[in-house]
Amino acid sequence: MPRILAVDEFWGQGFSEPGAGSDLAGLRTKAVLDGDEWVIDGQKVWTSAGARADWMYVLCRTDPDAPRHKGISMLLIPVDQPGVEVRPIKNILGGAEFCEVFFTGARTSVDMVVGEVNAGWGVAMGALGTERGTTLLAEHLRIAGEVRQMIDEARTSGATERAVMRADLARAWSEAKIMEWNGLRLMSAIKGRGPNPEVHASIAKVFASEAHRRMGEAAMRAEGSRSELVGEGYGLDRLQQIFLSSRAETIYGGTSQIQYNVLSERTLGLPREPRRA
Numbered sequence: 001m002p003r004i005l006a007v008d009e010f011w012g013q014g015f016s017e018p019g020a021g022s023d024l025a026g027l028r029t030k031a032v033l034d035g036d037e038w039v040i041d042g043q044k045v046w047t048s049a050g051a052r053a054d055w056m057y058v059l060c061r062t063d064p065d066a067p068r069h070k071g072i073s074m075l076l077i078p079v080d081q082p083g084v085e086v087r088p089i090k091n092i093l094g095g096a097e098f099c100e101v102f103f104t105g106a107r108t109s110v111d112m113v114v115g116e117v118n119a120g121w122g123v124a125m126g127a128l129g130t131e132r133g134t135t136l137l138a139e140h141l142r143i144a145g146e147v148r149q150m151i152d153e154a155r156t157s158g159a160t161e162r163a164v165m166r167a168d169l170a171r172a173w174s175e176a177k178i179m180e181w182n183g184l185r186l187m188s189a190i191k192g193r194g195p196n197p198e199v200h201a202s203i204a205k206v207f208a209s210e211a212h213r214r215m216g217e218a219a220m221r222a223e224g225s226r227s228e229l230v231g232e233g234y235g236l237d238r239l240q241q242i243f244l245s246s247r248a249e250t251i252y253g254g255t256s257q258i259q260y261n262v263l264s265e266r267t268l269g270l271p272r273e274p275r276r277a
C-alpha cells in the first residue's frame with residue numbers, strides 16, 4: 001500500500017475481456033494451480049494505464065464447473081514476466097491510455113489472491129462500487145471550472161448572443177451544481193449518515209457521466225467553428241479534450257444502461273430483465 005500511495009508502483013484493473021464487459025461474469029481468462037503457483041491464460045482489454053502497470057488485479061476463472069458468478073477469483077499478477085504481453089490501444093484523443101493484456105502461461109504465487117479462492121465476484125463488485133463512489137466525490141470541483149471556461153469561451157466567440165446557447169450554459173451550470181450535491185449526499189451515505197452508498201454511487205455516476213457528455217457537446221457549440229480544428233501535429237485544446245474524453249465516461253465503471261438497470265431493478269423494484277443462469 002505505501003508504494004501505491006507514493007505512486008512508486010502502478011496497478012492495472014484486469015476485469016474486462018473481449019466478450020465480457022457489461023456481462024463480466026462471462027469472463028474466460030483462467031487460472032490453474034501448479035504446485036505453489038497459479039498459471040494464467042487468457043486476454044483482458046481496456047486496461048487503463050496497462051502499459052505502465054507493475055502489477056494487475058485480475059479476475060480469473062478458477063473453477064470452470066461452478067456457476068458463472070461463483071468460480072471466479074481475483075489474483076494479483078506481476079506484469080514484468082515473459083507470460084504477460086501488453087499492447088496499447090490508441091484512443092480518440094490520440095493517446096494510448098488503455099491496453100490489451102495477453103496472459104500466456106503467466107505465473108503468480110499461490111497466496112496472491114484477494115479474498116477467498118472462488119469468491120472474487122464479491123471482491124470485484126466491492127471494487128467497482130468504490131470506484132464509482134470515490135472518483136465522483138470531488139469531481140464537481142473540476143467540472144465547475146470547466147463550465148466557467150465554457151462560459152468565457154462562449155462570451156469570446158459571441159455564442160452567448162444565441163438564446164439556445166444561453167440555455168445550454170445555464171443547464172451546464174445547474175448540472176455541475178447537482179453533481180456537487182450528489183457528491184455531498186454520497187459522502188454522507190459513505191459516512192453512515194444516509195441510506196445505501198451503492199445506490200447513491202450509481203445515481204451520481206450515471207448523472208455525472210451523462211451530464212458531462214452534454215457539457216462537452218455544449219462546449220463545442222460555445223467554441224464555434226474553432227472546435228472543428230483537429231489534425232496531425234495539432235494539440236487539442238482543453239474543451240476539445242473534454243468533449244472527446246467525456247464520451248468514455250458513460251462506458252467505464254459500468255455503462256449508463258447497466259446503471260439504469262441496476263437502479264430500476266434493485267432500487268425501484270421494477271421487473272428484472274431476463275438473465276442467463
Ligand SMILES: Cc1cc2nc3c(=O)[nH]c(=O)nc-3n(C[C@H](O)[C@H](O)[C@H](O)COP(=O)(O)OP(=O)(O)OC[C@H]3O[C@@H](n4cnc5c(N)ncnc54)[C@H](O)[C@@H]3O)c2cc1C
Binds near residue numbers: 012016022023258
Ligand atoms: C476509458 C475506458 C477505460 C477502461 N478501463 C478499464 C480498466 O482499467 N479495466 C477493465 O477491466 N475495464 C476497463 N474498461 C472497460 C469497461 O469496464 C467496459 O468497456 C464496460 O464495462 C462495457 O463493456 P463493453 O465495452 O464490453 O461493452 P458491452 O458490454 O458489449 O456493451 C455494449 C453496449 O450494450 C449495452 N448493454 C450491454 N448489456 C446491456 C443490458 N443488459 N441492458 C441494456 N444495455 C446493455 C451497453 O450499455 C453498451 O452501450 C474501460 C473502458 C473505457 C472506455
